[in-house]
Amino acid sequence: xxxxxxxxxxxxxxxxxxxxxxxxxxxxxxxxxxxxxxxxxxxxxxxxxxxxxxxxxxxxxxxxxxxxxxxxxxxxxxxxxxxxxxxxxxxxxxxxxxxxxxxxxxxxxxxxxxxxxxxxxxxxxxxxxxxxxxxxxxxxxxxxxxxxxxxxxxxxxxxxxxxxxxxxxxxxxxxxxxxxxxxxxxxxxxxxxxxxxxxxxxxxxxxxxxxxxxxxxxxxxxxxxxxxxxxxxxxxxxxxxxxxxxxxxxxxxxxxxxxxxxxxxxxxxxxxxxxxxxxxxxxxxxxxxxxxxxxxxxxxxxxxx
Amino acid sequence: xxxxxxxxxxxxxxxxxxxxxxxxxxxxxxxxxxxxxxxxxxxxxxxxxxxxxxxxxxxxxxxxxxxxxxxxxxxxxxxxxxxxxxxxxxxxxxxxxxxxxxxxxxxxxxxxxxxxxxxxxxxxxxxxxxxxxxxxxxxxxxxxxxxxxxxxxxxxxxxxxxxxxxxxxxxxxxxxxxxxxxxxxxxxxxxxxxxxxxxxxxxxxxxxxxxxxxxxxxxxxxxxxxxxxxxxxxxxxxxxxxxxxxxxxxxxxxxxxxxxxxxxxxxxxxxxxxx
Numbered sequence: 001x002x003x004x005x006x007x008x009x010x011x012x013x014x015x016x017x018x019x020x021x022x023x024x025x026x027x028x029x030x031x032x033x034x035x036x037x038x039x040x041x042x043x044x045x046x047x048x049x050x051x052x053x054x055x056x057x058x059x060x061x062x063x064x065x066x067x068x069x070x071x072x073x074x075x076x077x078x079x080x081x082x083x084x085x086x087x088x089x090x091x092x093x094x095x096x097x098x099x100x101x102x103x104x105x106x107x108x109x110x111x112x113x114x115x116x117x118x119x120x121x122x123x124x125x126x127x128x129x130x131x132x133x134x135x136x137x138x139x140x141x142x143x144x145x146x147x148x149x150x151x152x153x154x155x156x157x158x159x160x161x162x163x164x165x166x167x168x169x170x171x172x173x174x175x176x177x178x179x180x181x182x183x184x185x186x187x188x189x190x191x192x193x194x195x196x197x198x199x200x201x202x203x204x205x206x207x208x209x210x211x212x213x214x215x216x217x218x219x220x221x222x223x224x225x226x227x228x229x230x231x232x233x234x235x236x237x238x239x240x241x242x243x244x245x246x247x248x249x250x251x252x253x254x255x256x257x258x259x260x261x262x263x264x265x266x267x268x269x270x271x272x273x274x275x276x277x278x279x280x281x282x283x284x285x286x287x288x289x290x291x292x293x294x295x296x297x298x299x300x301x302x303x304x305x
Numbered sequence: 306x307x308x309x310x311x312x313x314x315x316x317x318x319x320x321x322x323x324x325x326x327x328x329x330x331x332x333x334x335x336x337x338x339x340x341x342x343x344x345x346x347x348x349x350x351x352x353x354x355x356x357x358x359x360x361x362x363x364x365x366x367x368x369x370x371x372x373x374x375x376x377x378x379x380x381x382x383x384x385x386x387x388x389x390x391x392x393x394x395x396x397x398x399x400x401x402x403x404x405x406x407x408x409x410x411x412x413x414x415x416x417x418x419x420x421x422x423x424x425x426x427x428x429x430x431x432x433x434x435x436x437x438x439x440x441x442x443x444x445x446x447x448x449x450x451x452x453x454x455x456x457x458x459x460x461x462x463x464x465x466x467x468x469x470x471x472x473x474x475x476x477x478x479x480x481x482x483x484x485x486x487x488x489x490x491x492x493x494x495x496x497x498x499x500x501x502x503x504x505x506x507x508x509x510x511x512x513x514x515x516x517x518x519x520x521x522x523x524x525x526x527x528x529x530x531x532x533x534x535x536x537x538x539x540x541x542x543x544x545x546x547x548x549x550x551x552x553x554x555x556x557x558x559x560x561x562x563x564x565x566x567x568x569x570x571x572x573x574x575x576x577x578x579x580x
Contacts, residue, residue: 027544034311035406035542047546055558062539062547064361069539076546076559219360248357271540272352272362273404274314 004288005295006281008042008262010240011188012163013097013125015042015263018296019253019281022244022267023048023101023127023167024073028087035274038094040281042263046083046091048101048129051109051116053079058211063200068219068246069268070198072212075103075132080116088122097124099165103132107142110152114159126162128152128187131169131194132216143169143194146177150185157186165242168192170222170229179233191242191265192233193226219268220246227259234260234301248276250283260301310342310408312542316354317405320371320379322397326461328386329429330395333371333379334403341377342408343367345415345437346533346568349380349407350541351394359389364538366433366510366567367408380407383432383464409541413437413508413531413568415444422451423504424469425495425519427511428462431455433533433568434510435465442472449473452498456491456515460484492518499526506531520571520578530571532578536562551577 006017020043021029028046029038038044056076063070078087083100091098100123104110110128117123130143130152142148153166166182168175170193179190195216200209208214226245234241243261246268247253253264269276284296293299320333350362371379386395397403413433419441424434434453441448453469453476456462463485469476477494478486487494492515495507499522509519510533523530539545541563549559550566552574560566560574571578 025540025544027542027546031540031542031544035314056546056549058551059549059559060537061549062537062545064359064537067358067360069361071539071545071547073546073549076549220357268360268539271545272357272360274406274540274542 004285004293005297006284008240008296008300010163010242010263011165013043015097017042017281017284018257018263019277019284020242020263020265021045021270021277022265023129025267025270028083028091030087030090032270032274033090036278038091038096041096041277042281043097043099043124044091045099045101045127045265046087047077048075048103048132049077049080049083049113050075050103051080051112053077053082060210061212063209063215065198065200065217066221068217068221070200070210070215070217071195072210072215074212080113084120088120092122098122099125099127101127101129101167103129107152107155111155111159114156118160118162123162125165125188126156126160127165127167127191128156129167129194131167140169140171143178144172146181149178150181153182153185153187163188165189165191167194169194170225171197175229176232176236179237183237183239187239189240189242190233190237191244193222193229193245196222196225218246220248222246223252227255230256230261231259231303247280248272250280250287253280253284254287254299257296257299258301258303260303262300310339312407312409313337313339314404314406317403319397319399319401319403321399322395324395326464329383329461329464330386331368331381331383332394332397333381334405335379336377336405336407338377340370340380340408343370343380344408344412345440346412346433347408347410348567349382349405349409352404353393353397354402354404356393361539362406362541363390364541364563366533367436368432369436369439383429385429406541410563410567411565413533415441415446416505417444419446419505420450421502421504422448423495423498423507424451424453425491425507425509425511425515426453426455427491427515428457429464430511430515430533431465432510434508435468437508438469438472438474451504452477452502454479454491454495455486456480456511458482490518491515492522495519496522504528509533517578520574523571524579531568532571532574533568534562534566534574538563550574
């Protein structure tokens with residue numbers, strides 16, 4: 001058996017393999033200690049962080065739906081400084097690059113977060129979250145408007161030399177237009193998709209199930225939508241694309257690579273099987289063996305039409 | 306005080322899965338020896354391998370440890386068929402396998418000075434209280450002054466009464482329809498008993514309205530009270546933060562049932578529990 005090359009470059013960050021964890025589904029990494037070997041991951045993207053600690057939305061925050069779940073956590077997090085001081089040291093024990101997902105209520109907050117991260121050597125890159133559907137201000141408001149999205153990325157770009165990944169919302173009319181806009185503004189890579197805005201209703205009480213009324217749909221239910229959007233975006237931008245959305249197993253991950261993703265993020269699957277990322281990585285390796293593929297690059301964007 | 310076991314994921318073999326009362330099952334599964342350090346009140350999550358409908362893992366309190374020649378070889382869970390997951394679980398047979406993660410969360414506090422306890426259970430909520438009583442008996446706490454209140458809608462919801470009586474515990478039963486024990490709700494005999502008794506602590510597990518009523522009674526009587534709270538949960542390991550419950554409504558702070566609980570000091574959760 002020849003040595004397989006699984007390395008991918010996602011906009012200035014070299015990953016030893018294309019399997020990353022999606023923000024909000026992997027805590028700050030420590031939650032999975034003892035369950036998986038974090039060294040084996042291609043990349044870790046931590047829970048979305050804001051300037052100050054945030055307590056998130058009132059409960060109920062989650063509900064299961066057919067082939068998926070809705071969440072409206074509301075970006076509960078410890079704040080950027082507590083993350084750097086208390087959470088990052090744990091992650092530094094591992095060779096896996098750490099990406100910090102950031103969100104702000106204003107453009108200034110995004111810029112401020114970027115400048116605070118810029119000097120932290122142990123952070124490999126920033127994932128700019130302009131797509132959270134569950135916070136009142138900021139979040140998705142920036143992600144559904146081409147100019148607002150570009151404005152956030154321009155301001156973040158000025159404050160940091162770290163690689164910038166931009167996480168896009170699927171809740172838009174033209175995903176390609178947003179992708180091109182953030183590319184021009186200086187993004188190094190694009191990750192998509194965040195959750196699809198959705199809701200559930202309790203017919204007995206006639207109330208929304210989630211206290212936030214709406215939430216974000218994730219899980220296998222959204223995979224075909226995500227795959228379509230990744231394919232649309234990957235053929236129109238020059239920067240690497242990272243596929244996210246309902247990836248449960250290696251077959252799903254490989255489909256995203258074929259669609260044009262240079263790497264994938266595994267999200268909801270972490271809840272069902274904490275080993276999902278490792279199982280997916282091993283599944284990709286056996287697929288490469290079976291199909292005599294020596295370099296993962298042979299798979300990326302290999303869709304035949 | 307033994308140190309808590311660290312959570313891990315394993316494939317468990319089903320030892321038995323039998324219906325105890327209509328719609329109520331006890332399932333025995335093999336587990337690593339680490340469960341010898343599990344604390345009563347801690348829980349596990351299950352996934353039926355290869356089955357993505359329902360999608361998410363489901364949490365269950367540990368009901369009892371299964372021992373062979375003094376060594377822990379498995380855990381037993383007590384569950385009621387309430388939805389898609391438990392319907393599938395009920396069809397699992399001895400020899401089948403389940404994906405098991407545990408032990409997780411904070412359990413009940415057992416103090417060496419405890420002499421007199423009131424256990425209050427609503428229906429299937431009795432599950433972790435048996436593990437608790439087992440552990441207390443094992444640490445030579447004499448429970449003969451203690452008491453158990455079991456409540457349910459009908460006699461089918463009254464479980465494990467004989468286990469408590471085997472520990473020489475006095476068991477009071479209430480049902481909504483009067484089909485077993487006293488007709489009424491479980492907090493009625495509890496309040497009556499408290500008029501002339503003062504336990505060191507009240508341990509409770511059951512539906513939220515019952516837990517709220519018990520917490521109120523404990524507060525009124527200035528008694529320590531620990532409750533095991535159930536919520537919807539996605540990851541069960543503190544990653545998703547989906548299982549938040551209000552700790553303080555004024556400051557909008559939350560506790561997470563999977564890592565801060567599921568057992569809470571009732572006074573800590575006053576906004577959630579006290580009326």
